[in-house]
Amino acid sequence: xxxxxxxxxxxxxxxxxxxxxxxxxxxxxxxxxxxxxxxxxxxxxxxxxxxxxxxxxxxxxxxxxxxxxxxxxxxxxxxxxxxxxxxxxxxxxxxxxxxxxxxxxxxxxxxxxxxxxxxxxxxxxxxxxxxxxxxxxxxxxxxxxxxxxxxxxxxxxxxxxxxxxxxxxxxxxxxxxxxxxxxxxxxxxxxxxxxxxxxxx
Amino acid sequence: xxxxxxxxxxxxxxxxxxxxxxxxxxxxxxxxxxxxxxxxxxxxxxxxxxxxxxxxxxxxxxxxxxxxxxxxxxxxxxxxxxxxxxxxxxxxxxxxxxxxxxxxxxxxxxxxxxxxxxxxxxxxxxxxxxxxxxxxxxxxxxxxxxxxxxxxxxxxxxxxxxxxxxxxxxxxxxxxxxxxxxxxxxxxxxxxxxxxxxxxxxx
Numbered sequence: 001x002x003x004x005x006x007x008x009x010x011x012x013x014x015x016x017x018x019x020x021x022x023x024x025x026x027x028x029x030x031x032x033x034x035x036x037x038x039x040x041x042x043x044x045x046x047x048x049x050x051x052x053x054x055x056x057x058x059x060x061x062x063x064x065x066x067x068x069x070x071x072x073x074x075x076x077x078x079x080x081x082x083x084x085x086x087x088x089x090x091x092x093x094x095x096x097x098x099x100x101x102x103x104x105x106x107x108x109x110x111x112x113x114x115x116x117x118x119x120x121x122x123x124x125x126x127x128x129x130x131x132x133x134x135x136x137x138x139x140x141x142x143x144x145x146x147x148x149x150x151x152x153x154x155x156x157x158x159x160x161x162x163x164x165x166x167x168x169x170x171x172x173x174x175x176x177x178x179x180x181x182x183x184x185x186x187x188x189x190x191x192x193x194x195x196x197x198x199x200x201x
Numbered sequence: 202x203x204x205x206x207x208x209x210x211x212x213x214x215x216x217x218x219x220x221x222x223x224x225x226x227x228x229x230x231x232x233x234x235x236x237x238x239x240x241x242x243x244x245x246x247x248x249x250x251x252x253x254x255x256x257x258x259x260x261x262x263x264x265x266x267x268x269x270x271x272x273x274x275x276x277x278x279x280x281x282x283x284x285x286x287x288x289x290x291x292x293x294x295x296x297x298x299x300x301x302x303x304x305x306x307x308x309x310x311x312x313x314x315x316x317x318x319x320x321x322x323x324x325x326x327x328x329x330x331x332x333x334x335x336x337x338x339x340x341x342x343x344x345x346x347x348x349x350x351x352x353x354x355x356x357x358x359x360x361x362x363x364x365x366x367x368x369x370x371x372x373x374x375x376x377x378x379x380x381x382x383x384x385x386x387x388x389x390x391x392x393x394x395x396x397x398x399x400x401x402x403x404x
Binding site: 034071074075076077078079081082083085086089090091139142143148149150152153156157160164 | 242243306374377380381383384385387388389391392393394395396398399
């Protein structure tokens with residue numbers, strides 16, 4: 001079939017589809033239902049740049065630390081974060097949570113920029129402490145969510161995916177110039193953390 | 202020829218209400234039952250978690266555990282009248298999800314003496330809480346049948362995925378991915394439990 005004729009046919013079909021288009025009535029439950037709660041939880045870490053930067057930093061640092069840390073951190077992090085989240089849900093007060101979250105970007109960014117290869121147990125303590133703070137921030141908002149179950153499902157998955165994004169970026173370490181790129185990224189994360197801390201962002 | 206095709210394409214794409222798919226009276230309750238374990242997030246997490254646990258463990262543990270779970274679920278289904286006597290059944294399910302998630306995240310071989318009773322207890326509770334709304338007996342039976350199949354399917358998919366991941370010697374990250382999923386199940390369950398506790402105590 002000549003290409004022009006095929007394109008004409010596609011055009012006619014698409015034009016017809018536009019004419020036939022009706023209102024999309026799906027998802028009207030929106031913010032009220034399970035979908036709304038899930039979306040709210042899923043976007044909470046993604047729209048919070050301080051969370052995004054810290055989660056990616058954890059993955060990047062894991063890549064620097066190498067095996068087994070690169071694989072243990074994404075398994076352990078959500079669990080510790082949930083512990084912090086549970087503290088937040090139960091109203092257990094933690095001091096300076098927002099400051100700690102900003103500090104997590106600074107510390108993790110510096111660790112990456114300086115290519116610090118800490119022993120696994122020290123890395124676990126550092127990351128775990130920050131995980132509790134991040135979890136607490138999410139958990140505090142959980143009871144007010146539209147669908148708390150869907151919210152928690154959404155934010156745990158989003159956090160995990162951010163984490164995995166960091167690990168994926170960290171796998172550049174095996175490429176030429178990859179280590180330098182990651183260390184530069186770490187420095188940028190630390191600068192972003194300073195901006196979060198002093199309210200520039 | 203092409204005009205006919207274009208016209209046929211148009212007709213096929215014209216949106217209209219789909220009123221088909223009701224060949225059997227009451228079949229809707231079957232599909233409601235089928236989706237029931239998915240709609241109940243706590244139950245879906247627990248089933249997926251237990252399925253992954255089975256997938257991570259050896260066949261000599263997996264088979265009897267699944268059979269025990271299924272038999273216990275049938276017993277639970279026939280004893281659904283016990284539900285009002287079961288204190289906070291939604292807590293039970295979340296606790297099962299929590300334990301299963303922890304087991305998947307740990308990815309350690311488990312003894313049969315731990316997996317079998319756990320599966321049986323979980324099957325019993327899942328059966329008990331699968332209570333259809335009062336209706337004609339055939340409608341309720343279809344709902345129960347649908348639920349049973351839905352539960353089995355969730356477990357089958359989770360088990361198969363975990364088992365497949367564990368067999369990929371060339372992709373060592375796949376079993377880690379299953380462990381990460383387990384940690385997510387654990388994390389969500391812990392938050393749900395905390396929330397349930399908060400609601401229960403009114404704090």
